[in-house]
Amino acid sequence: MKTKALALVLVGTLAAAPTFASPPQMDPNMPGMQHTAKPTEAQGVGIIKGIDLKQGTITLQHQAIPAIGWPAMTMPFHATPDVLKQAKVGDKVQFTLHPDGMNSMVSAIKPARS
Numbered sequence: 202m203k204t205k206a207l208a209l210v211l212v213g214t215l216a217a218a219p220t221f222a223s224p225p226q227m228d229p230n231m232p233g234m235q236h237t238a239k240p241t242e243a244q245g246v247g248i249i250k251g252i253d254l255k256q257g258t259i260t261l262q263h264q265a266i267p268a269i270g271w272p273a274m275t276m277p278f279h280a281t282p283d284v285l286k287q288a289k290v291g292d293k294v295q296f297t298l299h300p301d302g303m304n305s306m307v308s309a310i311k312p313a314r315s
């Protein structure tokens with residue numbers, strides 16, 4: 202009889218704490234999950250078409266950047282002083298981009314295979 206009484210106590214404990222037995226509620230929209238936000242950095246490949254030291258921009262004819270949903274196009278980017286120093290018109294480069302619409306910034310470039 203002692204064993205049966207212990208079993209009843211255990212069942213009673215489980216029934217009294219149902220929140221531990223069920224998984225946490227999931228919001229199907231999963232707000233705050235990283236995959237719903239655009240990345241703050243992306244890698245692209247392109248050819249330098251122009252350098253404007255006064256504006257601090259380089260113009261890149263860049264390939265599509267699927268990570269941020271950009272098609273291929275030619276456009277100017279803000280660039281760091283280091284990038285402006287390294288950039289040469291006609292160079293094919295891999296570039297690190299901080300996408301932000303028209304304020305997108307190229308923070309690094311390195312030679313890309315042609």
Ligand SMILES: [Cu+2]
Nearest residue numbers: 271274275276
């Ligand atoms: Cu573009």
